[in-house]
Amino acid sequence: MSQPRDYRLVDGTVIDHLPVGTAARALELLGLPREGPITVGINVPSPSHGRKDIVRVEGLFLGKRELDRLALLGPNITVSIVREGAIGEKTVLSVPTRLVAILDCRNPTCITGSEAVDSVFVRMGEFPYSYKCTYCQRVTRDDER
Ligand SMILES: [Zn+2]
Numbered sequence: 001m002s003q004p005r006d007y008r009l010v011d012g013t014v015i016d017h018l019p020v021g022t023a024a025r026a027l028e029l030l031g032l033p034r035e036g037p038i039t040v041g042i043n044v045p046s047p048s049h050g051r052k053d054i055v056r057v058e059g060l061f062l063g064k065r066e067l068d069r070l071a072l073l074g075p076n077i078t079v080s081i082v083r084e085g086a087i088g089e090k091t092v093l094s095v096p097t098r099l100v101a102i103l104d105c106r107n108p109t110c111i112t113g114s115e116a117v118d119s120v121f122v123r124m125g126e127f128p129y130s131y132k133c134t135y136c137q138r139v140t141r142d143d144e145r
Pocket of ligand 1: 106107110111112133134137138
């Protein structure tokens with residue numbers, strides 16, 4: 001019996017249109033690999049976005065916080081749910097204007113570093129985003145994360 005050339009998801013998630021070079025960060029951010037097959041495409045030609053990374057994960061369904069974190073990686077990332085081999089709804093991720101307990105403040109004297117409070121950042125402008133800590137007002141640029 002020959003091996004299939006590419007693993008096809010049965011029930012899982014396709015994370016598509018990741019900017020080139022962010023697939024590894026996406027895996028790390030989602031705590032992958034866990035169980036189940038994962039296929040990763042890096043620098044894959046994309047009809048609409050030049051080149052992209054793509055990650056397919058069997059048995060993975062993402063919660064809102066995970067989607068919000070993924071959205072930070074790029075402006076056009078899409079997430080599709082696969083059920084019983086059929087690709088279902090596709091969602092274009094967008095970064096919320098308020099990020100609660102998603103980023104850590106880089107300011108060493110910020111209260112979020114010493115007190116048990118959730119970090120709260122406000123998104124500034126368009127991609128690549130900067131984020132302002134609502135406690136100390138320090139701005140974190142995307143490339144600092
Ligand atoms: Zn802060």
